[in-house]
Amino acid sequence: MQDCKETRDQREQQIQANRQEIDRRHSEWKMQSIPEYLDWALKDYGQRPLIITDDETVDYCQVAEMSRKIASGLAGRGIRPGERIAMVMANDPMTVPLLFAIWRIGAVAVPINTLYRPDELAFVIGEADCCFLISMDRFGSRNFKNMLDDTLPGWSEGKCETMPNLRGGLVFKRDTPEEFLKELSSSSASYTGTSSNSEDSAVIMFTSGTTGRPKGVEITHDNLLRAAYAGAYHQAFENGRRAIFSLPLYHGFGLVVGLLSGMIVGGSIVPLLKFDPDKILTAIGRHQATYLMAVPTMTIALMDQASKGDYDFTSLTAIHSAAAPTPAWVWEQIRNIFDCDNIITSYGQTEVTATVICTVPGDDLETVAETQGSIVQAGLAGIPEQNGLIAEFKTIDPETGADLPWGMEGELCCRSPMNSKGYFRQPEATEKLFLPGGWIRMGDLGQFRPDGNLFLTGRSKELYKSKGELVSPKELEQILTGHADISQAFFIGMPDDNFGECGCAWIVRSKGSTIGAKEIMNYLKERVAAYKLPRDIWFIEDEDLPKTGTGKVQKAELKKIALAKVQATQKGE
Structure with missing residues (x-):
């Protein structure tokens, strides 16, 4: 019994130490763009790896320099601040410097789901009114160049009749990434500085909506940086956290929890192009990953594969499995098979950027299985009046909209500095999303238990x-x-x-x-x-x-x- 108490006390001490180190390094919350944050981080983390694959390792300085070269080429093509650039890129390492390049010139990234069919691709590109499109040539059995040529003829030359505002595009050949860099950077010197600020839109992420077609959610640089900081602080990331995942960087989970949150502590990512249980489990040991990210369906497949082979999981310190209901038996098997006590689950939405509810290191399996966790503690990035929490929550009657007493089941509403701008060029949908006072209707039903953990009871939306x-x-x-x-x-x-x-x-x-x-x-x-x-x-x-x-x-x-x-x-x- 004494050993258990000492273990809990030691874990709590480590959590507090990691959080204090994160706050100490940043000293105060600074309103800035994401490229500005990257450039600031170079003084401490410049030589550290940011992207790790079986084929290459790219450090922070290299990512920054690549982003400047790409930014120069994009600016040279006349792309202006505020304009949208569509990306069909999956988890190729080039995705990361490309994102930073788009942000450097003040443009807005529109990352597109690589599972989309031609009609869906065309809809999203048109809905976001993109001026430029960058697409990988292929992904698995899918040939995106041919798909785009058939669906949007003339797209790469800016001659697509159905999209007159699309002024051109580039094909990124995954086998020869150096050609992509050469094509963009040959005409001028590297782009210096940044043309974006904290309140500018950084990404438009498309999410399914109850009215039918996907809607584009406008998320600012400050939204993303606060979400990243909050994730690192709440989960008390260790210095140099190394996350492994096949979750796409075009989703908030992969982009924020995977890439950006890790940067807060000088961490790195091991991104895989597609979900392959054997490759992921092998890569954990090969690259000494400390943080495994997945959705429950992936986690179950990983557990099944783990029982078939001899894998090295000794480096793992945390497993984050979220985005779908998960039975208790899954959590128990995760802990036993991977010999990892730090099991994390969470809750969030694109409309509030990313995770606003999350379990904390050391939460017991009952809490992880039955709840989504508590409101995220964000330190300097949080709300001062809420003791550093990243958000305020309340529940309302889903029919009348009346506020309900704390702890009573109702429709969840969130107010946070992570709240997005709303839906791109859809004022009516945005008006329905927000309530007076800056509250966003989450569309889910739930209640907060006396211990502060959220228990979801259903969906008020049809999604x-x-x-x-x-x-x-x-x-x-x-x-x-x-x-x-x-x-x-x-x-x-x-x-x-x-x-x-x-x-x-x-x-x-x-x-x-x-x-x-x-x-x-x-x-x-x-x-x-x-x-x-x-x-x-x-x-x-x-x-x-x-x-x-x-x-x-x-x-x-x-x-x-x-x-x-x-x-x-x-x-x-």
Whole structure:
């Protein structure tokens, strides 16, 4: 018993020591852009590795210099501060200096999901009104150059008729990265300084929305830096933390928790292009990674693979698995298989930049399994009036909008210096997102326990998460009802043991149609990313749809019917 107490006391002392070191090095919160922060960090961390792969190691100084060369080439092409540059880059090491280059010239990065199909790519590029597009040539079996040439003919020369504001683009050939640098930096000297400031938009990240198509969330440099600092401070990152992940840098989890938070402590990333359990587990030992990041579906696959081979996990000090509901047995097996007591889970949204709720090192497995953690402690980056917490929370009645007493279940609302600007060029959607006083409606239901930890009780939005990715039922419904043989379509999220949640589609055929599930699935495969595809497709007649007195289809009732069908199938009825 005494040993356990000493272990807890030692852990708490280490947490406080790490946090004090982070605050000591920064001394005060400075309003600055991300490139300015990188340049400031060079004095202490310049020779430290920032990006580590099996093929190369790139230090902080090299990333900074590469970003200046790329920035020079982008500025030479007439790209001005505030203009948007689309990126289709995955986790290639070049993604990091490219991001910093875009920010140096005051432009806004629009990182695009590499799982998107051609129509989705075109929509996002157009919605963000991008002036320039940089795309890797290929990724796995996907040839992005051919895809873009077919979907946006003339894009690279600025002659795309459907996007007149797209003035040009470049193809990044992954086999010859030096050619990319040479093409951008041959015309002029390296770009010095930075043309962005703390309140400028740094990225537009597209997230699924209840109104159908993805919406672009505008996030500032200060939003990102506060999120990065808060993540490092709350979790008490050790000096030089080394994170390994295949989570994409076009998502907040990979970009903020992976890359930017690590920079606060002079850390590095080991980014993998795609999820491969054996390669990730091997890379942990090879590169002595200390911090493993994944979503639960990945974590389960990693545990399965770990039991099949002889891997070295001795360097691991923390495992962060978030973005989907996770059963308690998963956490227990994570701890036992990886021999790692520091298991982290968290909660956040793109609209509030990144993580605002998170467990802390040393939280027991019961807390990790049952809650998302507590409001993130952010030190200098936090709210002084809230003792350095990164956010304030309250719950409201989801129907009336009335404030509820603390600890009562309701719709979660967040007010934070990490709150985004809202949705790019969508004032009506932004107005619905914000409440008076600067509160953002999170769209989730939950309550804070007496110990300060958040317990999520459901979603007030229709969105669901499949394989760690948000899916918008409305978007899929709009696509399906564009098919001549489909009269009505309804998507709902369903519990799934492997993916946390998955999609179920209810279809009302057009009169005389005999379209089947296979045809519908093939139709969707051509138009949406794989994680959006439904697990089940069922057919129903219009008169059998559960409806309200005003004729509105009751999706909650459809979900009950779907659950009953699944249970009956499992029982063999």
